Every structure is written in structure tokens, then in C-alpha cells.
Amino acid sequence: MVDGKSTFAMHLNAILKPASGAVYVNGIDTVNDELVLEIRKNVGMIFQNPDNQIITSIVKEEVSFGSKNLGLDEAEIDKAADEALEMVDLSEYKMRETNKLSGGQKQRLAISGVLAMKPKCIIFDEATSMLDKQGTNQVLNIMKKLNSENGITIIHITHNMEEVALADRVIVIDGRKSCIRRCSF
Numbered sequence: 001m002v003d004g005k006s007t008f009a010m011h012l013n014a015i016l017k018p019a020s021g022a023v024y025v026n027g028i029d030t031v032n033d034e035l036v037l038e039i040r041k042n043v044g045m046i047f048q049n050p051d052n053q054i055i056t057s058i059v060k061e062e063v064s065f066g067s068k069n070l071g072l073d074e075a076e077i078d079k080a081a082d083e084a085l086e087m088v089d090l091s092e093y094k095m096r097e098t099n100k101l102s103g104g105q106k107q108r109l110a111i112s113g114v115l116a117m118k119p120k121c122i123i124f125d126e127a128t129s130m131l132d133k134q135g136t137n138q139v140l141n142i143m144k145k146l147n148s149e150n151g152i153t154i155i156h157i158t159h160n161m162e163e164v165a166l167a168d169r170v171i172v173i174d175g176r177k178s179c180i181r182r183c184s185f
Contacts, residue, residue: 104135
């Protein structure tokens with residue numbers, strides 16, 4: 001189900017286009033179809049259910065898929081895939097079938113596929129909601145590391161108040177009042 005938060009996130013990645021008004025990502029109007037790949041180089045998305053995001057049958061092929069669509073050369077794609085798998089601690093699984101991974105491993109695979117494209121921002125749309133405690137902690141640790149060590153902006157959409165409390169900044173979207181409020185804890 002798409003709610004206001006998910007809709008907003010999909011506008012930032014140009015999956016959805018605004019019916020009115022405008023959405024700009026790094027100065028690029030998201031309605032410009034010719035620049036969608038440029039927007040997606042800047043903003044990656046991780047969805048709630050990794051099975052909806054994984055499309056190939058082998059882990060390393062999956063990680064390489066997005067980079068191939070960006071037109072990178074094979075050496076760059078291979079290096080980016082290996083680095084991304086290392087960042088999410090999946091290097092030892094690179095030749096494994098994607099359908100043989102656990103839920104947490106699949107979510108980390110989805111993250112590595114986005115990382116290989118080297119975005120400046122990654123949106124995690126309820127990315128921990130289907131995971132057990134261990135998988136959730138792994139994904140939260142990856143988010144923290146990507147932000148603190150790699151300077152990647154993380155937008156984490158969640159209903160979990162324990163996860164919200166980990167954020168540097170919080171924006172509350174309240175559909176009843178149709179507003180966005182900035183909050184701090």
C-alpha cells in the first residue's frame with residue numbers, strides 16, 4: 001500500500017511524477033524523463049519487501065544490474081559490485097542463488113544493488129518492517145555506517161519509534177493535517 005510517506009519517497013526517485021507542483025532532486029525536475037537515470041544515480045530506493053526488488057537469480061548479477069543500466073563499463077561494474085557486497089557483509093554469497101538467501105540477506109542484497117550505483121542518498125522505505133531483530137539490527141547498522149563513514153544521506157521511513165529515536169533529524173508526515181512537521185527528540 002502506498003501512503004503519503006512512500007509516495008513522497010517515490011517522487012524523490014522519479015518512480016512517480018507529481019500531478020501538480022514540482023519535485024527537484026539536485027536541481028533536476030523529476031518530470032524530465034530524459035534525466036530519470038541521473039536522478040536515480042543520486043537517489044536510490046530500498047523497499048519494504050526485498051523480493052519486489054530482486055530480479056536476477058545470482059547475487060553478484062543482482063548487485064551489478066543497476067550499474068549496467070547506468071552504462072558503466074564492465075571493470076567498473078565488477079569493482080562496484082564487489083565493494084557493495086563487502087559493505088553489507090555478503091561477499092561470501094556472491095555466487096549464491098538469490099532465492100536461497102534469508103530475508104535479512106535479501107534486504108542487504110537490495111542495499112548492495114543500490115550501493116553499487118554510488119548514490120548520494122538512499123531511501124529506506126519501511127526496509128526493516130519484515131525482518132527479525134537480527135536482520136533489523138544489521139540493516140540499521142548498515143544505514144549508520146553508510147551515513148557516518150561514506151557520507152551517504154539516509155532517509156529512513158518507519159513507524160518504529162525505537163528506530164526513529166536513532167535519527168539525527170525527524171520529519172513527521174501527518175496525513176490527517178496534510179502537513180510535514182520537523183521534530184527532534
